Amino acid sequence: QVQLVESGGGLVQAGGSLRLSCAASGNMFSINAMAWYRQPPGKQHELIASITVNGNTNYADAVKGRFTISRDNAKNTLYLQMNSLKPEDTAVYYCNSGAFYSGTYFPHFAGVWGQGTQVTVSS
DSSP, X not given: OOOEEEEOOEEEETTOOEEEEEEEOSSXXXXXXXXXXXXXXXXXXXXXXXXXXXXXXXXXXXXTTTEEEEEETTXXXXXXXXXXXXGGGOEXXXXXXXXXXXXXXXXXXXXXXXXXXXXXXXX
């Protein structure tokens, strides 16, 4: 099982940028697909970006063109570069590990979340 710790959140003005990191423990990181989710205030978790073992990426329409997911298997770290941030991007951001089945990302442990990292975008 991969244990994950998110970091890099903070308070930023609209139009600004942040880079989130997700540090993974263990030696299974490189063989897992990975993803970023977020949970806006009062709402459910939503999948916003995912990346395959080989580095192929997918994005939710809400973040496409503004966010970039990447991974460094040598450092066991997942990243999310967020540019042109909007107030509606305010949420707690989480990473997790999973796999793709027929092109759809499924987390290994659905409903299991780490501590996340808070991103707040002011207008």
